[in-house]
Amino acid sequence: MSSKHLLTRIRTLVRPGLQCPLFKNGCRNPSFLHELQTRDYSDVPQQIPAAPASNPLPVANSRSKSSLKPAEIKKFAAMAETWWDAEGPFKPLHVMNPTRLAFIRSTLCRHFGKDPLCARPFKGLKFVDVGCGGGILSEPLARMGATVTGIDAVKKNIKIAQLHADSDPVTSSIDYCCTTAEKLVEEQRKFDAVIALEVIEHVADPAEFCKSLSALTSSGGATLISTINRSMRAYATAIIMAEYVLHWLPRGTHQWSSFLTPEELVLILERASISVKEMAGFVYDPLTGQWSISDDISVNFIAYGTKNSE
Amino acid sequence: MVGMALACSLANMPLTNQLNVAIIDSNPALLSGACIKKEEPPDPRVSTVTPATIAFFKDVGAWKYVEQHRHAYFGKMQVWDYTGLGYTRYNARDVNKEVLGCVVENKVLHKSLLSCLQSAATQQKIYPFRLSSMTMQTSSSSTPHGSLARLDLSDGNSLHAKLVVGADGSKSRVKELAGISSTGWKYSQNAIICTIEHTEENQCAWQRFLPNGPIALLPIGDKFSNIVWTMNPEESSTRKSMSEVEFVKEINRALDDGYGPRPTSQQFGGKSPFSLLTTDTTISTNEGFEVPPKVTRLASERMVFPLSLNHANSYALKRDVLIGDAAHTVHPLAGQGVNMGFGDALSLAKVIAEGIAVGSEIGEVSLLRRYESERKPANLAMMAILDGFQKAYSVDFGPLNVLRAAAFQGAQYISPLKRSIISYASGEKRFPLFS
Ligand SMILES: Cc1cc2nc3c(=O)[nH]c(=O)nc-3n(C[C@H](O)[C@H](O)[C@H](O)COP(=O)(O)OP(=O)(O)OC[C@H]3O[C@@H](n4cnc5c(N)ncnc54)[C@H](O)[C@@H]3O)c2cc1C
Ligand SMILES: C[S@@+](CC[C@H](N)C(=O)[O-])C[C@H]1O[C@@H](n2cnc3c(N)ncnc32)[C@H](O)[C@@H]1O
Numbered sequence: 001m002s003s004k005h006l007l008t009r010i011r012t013l014v015r016p017g018l019q020c021p022l023f024k025n026g027c028r029n030p031s032f033l034h035e036l037q038t039r040d041y042s043d044v045p046q047q048i049p050a051a052p053a054s055n056p057l058p059v060a061n062s063r064s065k066s067s068l069k070p071a072e073i074k075k076f077a078a079m080a081e082t083w084w085d086a087e088g089p090f091k092p093l094h095v096m097n098p099t100r101l102a103f104i105r106s107t108l109c110r111h112f113g114k115d116p117l118c119a120r121p122f123k124g125l126k127f128v129d130v131g132c133g134g135g136i137l138s139e140p141l142a143r144m145g146a147t148v149t150g151i152d153a154v155k156k157n158i159k160i161a162q163l164h165a166d167s168d169p170v171t172s173s174i175d176y177c178c179t180t181a182e183k184l185v186e187e188q189r190k191f192d193a194v195i196a197l198e199v200i201e202h203v204a205d206p207a208e209f210c211k212s213l214s215a216l217t218s219s220g221g222a223t224l225i226s227t228i229n230r231s232m233r234a235y236a237t238a239i240i241m242a243e244y245v246l247h248w249l250p251r252g253t254h255q256w257s258s259f260l261t262p263e264e265l266v267l268i269l270e271r272a273s274i275s276v277k278e279m280a281g282f283v284y285d286p287l288t289g290q291w292s293i294s295d296d297i298s299v300n301f302i303a304y305g306t307k308n309s310e
Numbered sequence: 311m312v313g314m315a316l317a318c319s320l321a322n323m324p325l326t327n328q329l330n331v332a333i334i335d336s337n338p339a340l341l342s343g344a345c346i347k348k349e350e351p352p353d354p355r356v357s358t359v360t361p362a363t364i365a366f367f368k369d370v371g372a373w374k375y376v377e378q379h380r381h382a383y384f385g386k387m388q389v390w391d392y393t394g395l396g397y398t399r400y401n402a403r404d405v406n407k408e409v410l411g412c413v414v415e416n417k418v419l420h421k422s423l424l425s426c427l428q429s430a431a432t433q434q435k436i437y438p439f440r441l442s443s444m445t446m447q448t449s450s451s452s453t454p455h456g457s458l459a460r461l462d463l464s465d466g467n468s469l470h471a472k473l474v475v476g477a478d479g480s481k482s483r484v485k486e487l488a489g490i491s492s493t494g495w496k497y498s499q500n501a502i503i504c505t506i507e508h509t510e511e512n513q514c515a516w517q518r519f520l521p522n523g524p525i526a527l528l529p530i531g532d533k534f535s536n537i538v539w540t541m542n543p544e545e546s547s548t549r550k551s552m553s554e555v556e557f558v559k560e561i562n563r564a565l566d567d568g569y570g571p572r573p574t575s576q577q578f579g580g581k582s583p584f585s586l587l588t589t590d591t592t593i594s595t596n597e598g599f600e601v602p603p604k605v606t607r608l609a610s611e612r613m614v615f616p617l618s619l620n621h622a623n624s625y626a627l628k629r630d631v632l633i634g635d636a637a638h639t640v641h642p643l644a645g646q647g648v649n650m651g652f653g654d655a656l657s658l659a660k661v662i663a664e665g666i667a668v669g670s671e672i673g674e675v676s677l678l679r680r681y682e683s684e685r686k687p688a689n690l691a692m693m694a695i696l697d698g699f700q701k702a703y704s705v706d707f708g709p710l711n712v713l714r715a716a717a718f719q720g721a722q723y724i725s726p727l728k729r730s731i732i733s734y735a736s737g738e739k740r741f742p743l744f745s
């Protein structure tokens with residue numbers, strides 16, 4: 001099965017050091033291409049009626065360029081007030097923050113050739129945080145020296161983010177804006193790093209969304225995306241645990257069918273001219289209440305890629 | 311002292327050396343930087359620093375200043391009691407170490423940290439004032455200082471900070487202003503501390519348990535030693551006021567020729583009661599009991615301190631964290647107080663550096679709790695040991711003496727156990743090195 005190749009590749013991605021040579025040839029592999037064509041993420045979005053429950057792939061529902069999913073936007077608008085409540089619905093993001101930032105720091109320091117021991121390694125670099133919510137990620141990035149633009153489709157989120165960032169001169173320089181990635185593309189904005197964490201599972205068409213992210217990334221820049229895997233374990237962990245057992249998240253926050261697997265994410269990024277260089281998983285230890293970086297990408301994972309020069 | 315250690319540690323790491331640090335201390339000695347004269351006899355306030363603390367000082371670049379002043383390494387320690395039933399000798403070689411510790415005057419430690427800080431090209435400023443009040447501003451307030459902590463000083467000025475570190479000792483004002491409660495109790499015991507002189511140099515740390523508490527004799531360099539002698543309050547007031555000659559006689563009685571016979575190595579018929587458990591009987595087993603050097607003269611005033619134990623119920627709130635004696639006060643029995651504090655300083659500096667690495671806000675309680683969860687168990691364990699120690703040795707129960715002696719003998723014979731006792735007491739455990 002061709003998916004085997006993909007899996008091999010994914011595995012090499014999560015083990016830095018092994019990734020490079022395999023990677024370059026991997027995407028020219030004929031069976032790999034074949035696999036690509038048979039997936040739903042072809043250039044022409046297919047009109048598929050309501051996806052049967054067994055269909056493992058999320059489906060783009062229209063040709064529309066907007067990434068907005070009205071139901072998702074409504075959900076986040078209703079939760080806006082709770083962004084900075086460390087014990088509130090966004091607790092998982094707060095707890096996971098240092099871990100994912102450690103990954104971002106290490107990959108981007110390497111990518112941009114910055115000193116990882118420096119307090120503000122991203123000084124002089126322009127980052128965009130797509131789907132920034134209340135700014136949980138934007139603020140640390142600004143403290144690490146980046147010139148940050150935070151965008152979110154929900155106006156309330158932007159207001160909360162702005163208010164919170166204003167209390168500290170370092171973060172008050174963040175440029176928050178209620179807009180979407182595709183609108184920034186129209187404005188021809190470019191960034192050294194484009195970061196969209198835990199957003200892609202909420203957008204209308206992940207493939208189109210990735211194309212927008214790619215268009216925002218300047219040549220030689222980096223793109224980082226994190227999301228939840230569409231695996232049984234992810235289903236159990238992310239949805240059952242977070243929404244039903246621990247009551248971290250309001251029920252219905254996640255729609256399983258809109259999750260991507262790491263293979264799919266690599267594919268659609270590839271087709272948007274972004275080569276994924278590294279992947280890592282985040283695993284939660286319920287005993288310590290801590291997250292850590294791991295090569296287990298079966299639940300939460302993050303991908304770092306570079307923009308292929310055009 | 312512990313606060314200065316934190317400042318040095320922060321100044322020494324690339325991730326934290328750009329932080330704007332204000333040191334607030336009303337103690338005039340902090341600014342004067344008075345030079346320490348080697349000819350003067352040592353100050354009675356000394357600390358027994360452990361190898362872990364020495365490593366920490368070397369790391370931040372402060373140990374070279376300590377070495378310019380009087381200090382005394384010791385590689386041997388003898389603990390025994392007045393009943394003559396048992397004794398233990400610890401040797402640095404048992405744990406493959408050069409030294410068990412080093413005795414240094416507090417003012418030398420302090421001055422060394424200050425020199426270290428002054429030589430670092432970082433942004434710290436010393437404010438020689440008292441902290442009079444502290445308020446946490448809420449994030450909704452529209453002041454230019456947002457949600458920072460505001461500190462009012464005794465000179466009428468105020469400062470704003472993302473993080474306030476309470477390193478202000480056992481009567482911590484920061485702890486009080488932050489509303490952090492603590493648990494503690496007083497022992498009805500006092501410690502007399504003083505400097506004494508011998509005819510020759512002392513190179514071993516000695517501790518003898520007496521009916522009312524232990525007496526410790528620590529080398530402090532040249533022919534001087536430091537005495538920490540625990541006793542009940544009545545005895546302490548008599549001994550503080552008696553003539554110097556009388557007092558020196560009392561010390562010699564307490565260290566050797568009073569209260570009971572010297573122990574012999576063969577007390578249990580040459581066999582330890584633990585010998586059945588012993589698989590490898592090694593090293594200092596063969597070392598015989600030694601008699602501590604005679605004290606010839608009192609070389610300082612006699613200072614009396616009540617013994618108490620106190621532990622803050624929380625070390626970390628938003629924008630507020632406690633280290634050193636502000637978080638935990640122990641009695642000076644095992645000379646662990648300041649070492650626990652230096653452990654806190656190292657841990658907090660490391661946690662702050664890790665926070666900065668991932669762009670965290672340094673006043674964030676979730677970050678500060680990582681320091682708390684690292685240090686609290688270590689400090690509580692040490693406090694429990696010291697409290698148990700104190701309880702076991704402060705009263706004179708006949709049968710207990712035999713047990714105590716057996717424990718000494720056991721410690722003498724079972725060397726893996728002994729090794730771990732030494733490594734705990736020398737601060738090796740729970741001292742994760744900054745990676
Ligand atoms: C008799 C005795 C013997 C000891 N022997 C040993 C030993 O052998 N080994 C050992 O490790 N430990 C020993 N200790 C314990 C050791 O001295 C303490 O653990 C150590 O001093 C604690 O350091 P610290 O920095 O936390 O507090 P401190 O050294 O007490 O420093 C607190 C500082 O805060 C300042 N301050 C307080 N309030 C304010 C305010 N409102 N505004 C501004 N500044 C303020 C003070 O001026 C002071 O400089 C002994 C203690 C005693 C009492
Ligand atoms: C789970 S939150 C993640 C927040 C933030 N990125 C983080 O990881 O901390 C998802 C955010 O994406 C926003 N969002 C959803 N769809 C979006 C879209 N199409 N364009 C921009 N933002 C969107 C939501 O409003 C919400 O704030």
